[in-house]
Amino acid sequence: MVRSATKGQIFEIDDMLAPILTEQQSAALEGAAMASFDFSSDAILAAAAGQTGLSDFGAMDFVERLDLWCECVREDKFLSPVSHAALWTMFVRYAADRLRVEDICKRHPEILAIEIDRPIIVAGPPRSGTTHLLGLLSADTRLRSLPWWEATAPVPTEADTPTADDPNPRWTRAQAGWEQQDALMPLFKYMHEFSPDHISEDIELQALDFSSYLLEWMALVPKWRDYYLSHDQSGTYAYLKKGLQVLTFLKGPNRWVIKCPQHMEQLPVLRKSFPDATYVITHRDPVGSIRSTLSMWLYASRILRTKSNPEEPKGYWIERYKTMLERCVRDHDCLPAEQTVDVYFHQWIKDPDSILHEIYAKAGLPLDSDVLATMHQYHADNDPGVKGRVMFNLERDFGLTADDIRKDFEFYFDRFPVEKEVK
Template identity: 80%
Template sequence: MSGSGKSGEVIDITDMRHPVLSDAQKMALAGAAQATFDFSTNTFLETAKAQTGLSDFGAMDFVERLNIWCEAINEDAFLSPVGKAGLWTMILRYASDRLRVEDICKRHPEILDIEIDRPIIVAGPPRSGTTHLLGLLSADKRLRSLPWWEAIAPVPTDADAPTATDPNPRWTRADAGWQQFEALLPYMAYMHEFTADHISEDIELQALDFSSYLIEWMAHVPKWRDYYLSHDQTGTYAYLKKGLQVLTFLKGPNRWVIKCPQHMEQLPALRATFPDATYVITHRDPVGSIRSTLSMALYASRVLRTKSDPEEPKGYWIDRYKTLLERCVRDHHILPPEQTVDVYFHEWIKAPNPILTEIYAKADMPLDARTLATLHQYHADNDPGVKGRVVFNLERDFDIAAEDIRSQFQFYFDRFPVQKEVK
C-alpha cells in the first residue's frame, strides 16, 4: 500500500482484496485463536455478576435481545478470533455497566427525576459528517457531551478513583485500548478520528439495553438486523435517557449534545423520548457515505474476518443504507420544523457559520463571538483532511460504479435537496 499516514498525506490502501498482514496483525490473530469464547446469555450475565459483585439487571426484557445477539454472532461463520474477542469483551462490558447503572439508580432514586433539558441531537447517515459536527458542538462547554473514556465506563468504580500517578484511570484505560486498536488497524484513524477524548455516540448507552444497530458494524448479523428493525425501540431510547440521567447526576450540566446515525431510522422513538430536543439531521450523497463505509469494513476485515471479500460489505451495507434513509424519508415529517435543522454536506463544507447560527437559534442558545471563535478553533484543530486522507476506490475495490449505487436512492434525492458528490 502507498502512503505512511504522515500529516496531510494521501493514503491509498492497495491491498484491500488481498491483505498483506503486519506482524502485529499476525500476532493478534494467533493470540486470539488460543482463546475460546462462549457467546451465551447466561455466561455473560453470570460473569458480569461475578465481576461487579452486583446482581440486579433491572427490567429483564433485554434478555430476549441478548439471546438474539448471541445467536446471530454464533451464526457468523467468518468472524475471526480477533473479532470474537472484541465482541465478547464488549458485551461483557455492557452487562457489567448495566448492573452499575441499576445499582446507582437504586441508591439514588432521585436520578430518575433529573430533567434532560432540550438536548441537541445530531443524526445522519454514517460517514456524513455527524462525528465532526458532534465534536464541534461539544466544544461549547455549556453543553454536556459523552467522551469515549466515559462512554465505556459510565459509572466509576472504586478502582477508578484518581491517584497521585493517574488522575483519571478510566481515561487511561480508554487510551490504552485505542492505542491497541490503532496498532492493529493504523489507517482506521485516518478514516474515522478516534481518541480517548473523542466524543462518543450515545449508542454506547443504548447498548446497555442490548439493542441498536451497533453489532451490525462488528459482525455479519442479519438475524439481529431483522429483529431490531421489526421491534419498537421506544424502551431502548428510554434506557438511553436513563443513562444520560445517571451521567448528569455524576457530573452536570443537564443540557446535552448527543448523536447517532441510527436515529435517522428511529425518529418516532427519538421524538417520543426527547420531545423538546433540537434535531440536527445531516444529509449527504449516499455514495459519498457508502463508499467510505464499504472501505472501512473491507480494511477492517483483515483482522475482524477470516476472509476479505468485498461482496460481503457491498451486499449488506448498500441495502442497509436504503432502509435507514427510507425510514428517514417516511418519518421526517414528525419532527417539528421549529426544532429541526437539516444540514446538507455540500453547504456545510462551504459555509458552516449560517448553519451553526440556525442550530443555536432553534436551540435557543446565544451564539456570541467568543463561542463562535471556540467553534472555529475546534474546526481548525480537527480538520479531517489535515492528518491524512484515505483514497476510496469503488471500482477497483468493489467492482461497482458510483451511479450503480446512486440509482438505488432516487427516493432520497426526491425528498431532500442533496447534491451529487461522487462522480
C-alpha cells in the same frame, strides 16, 4: 501506499482484496485463537456479575435481545479470533455497566427525576459528517457531551478513584484500548477515531439495553437487523435517557449534545423520547457515505474476519442504507419544523458558520464570537484534511460505479436537495 498532500497525507489502501498482514496483526490473530468464549447470555451475565459483585440487571426483557446477539455471533462463521475476543469483552462490559447503572439508580432514586433539558440531537447517515459536527458542538462547554473514555465506563468504580500517578483511570484504560486498535489497524484513525477524548455516539448507552444497530458494524447479522427493525425501540431510548440522567447526576450540566446515525431511522421514537430536543439531521450523497462504509468494513476485515470479501459489505450495507433513508423520508415530517435543522453536506463544507447559527437559534442558545472561536479552534485541531485521509476506490475494490449505487436512491434525492458528490 501514501502520498503527500498540502494539508496532510493521503493514504490509498491497495491491498484491500489480498491484505498483507503486519507482524502485529498476525500475532494478534494467533494469540486470540488460543482463547475460547461461551457466547450465551448465562455466561455473559455471570461474568458481569462476577466483575461487579452486583446481581440486579433491572428489567430483564433485554435477555431476549442478548440471546439473539449471541446466536448471531455464533452463526457468523467468518468472524476472526480477534472479533470473538472483542465481542465477548464488549458484551460483558455492557452487562457490567448495566448493573452499575441499576445500582446507582437504586442508591440515588432522585436520578430518575433529573430533567434532560432540550438536548441537541444529531442524526444522519453513517459517514456523513455527524462525528465532526458533534465534536464542534461539544466544544461549547455549556453543553454536556460524552467522551469515549466516559462512554466505555459511564459509572466509575472504586478502582477508578484518581491517584497521583493516574488522575483518570478510565481515560487511561480507554487510551490503552485505542493504542491497541491503532497498532492493529493504523489507517482506521483517518476514517473514524476512537481516542479517549473523542466525543462518542450515544449508541454506547443504548447498548446497555442490548439493542440498536451497533452489532451490525461488528459482524454480519441479518437476523438481528430484521429483529431490530421490526421491534419498537421505545424501551431502548428510555434506557438511553436513563443513562444520560446517571451521567448528569455524576457530572452536569443537564443540557446535552448527542448523536447517532441510527436516530435517522428512529425519528418517531426519538421525538417521543426527547420531545423538546433540537433535531439536527445531516444529509449527504449516499454514494459518498456508502463508499466510505464499504471501505472501512473491507479494511477492518483483515483483522476482524477470516477473509476479505468485498461481496460481504456490498451485499449488506447498500441495502441497509436504503432502509435507513427510506425511513427518514417516511418519518421526517414527524419532527416539528421549528425544532429541526437539515444540514446538507455541500452547504456545510462551504459555510458551516451560518448552519451553526441556525442550530443555535432553534436551540434557543446564544452563539457569540467567543463560542464560535472555540468551535473554529476545534475544527483547526481536528480537520480531517490536516490529519490525513484515506482515498477510497469503488471500482477497484468493489466493482461498482457511483451510478450503480445512486440509482437505488432517487427517492432520497427527490425528497431532499442533496447534491451529487461522487462522480
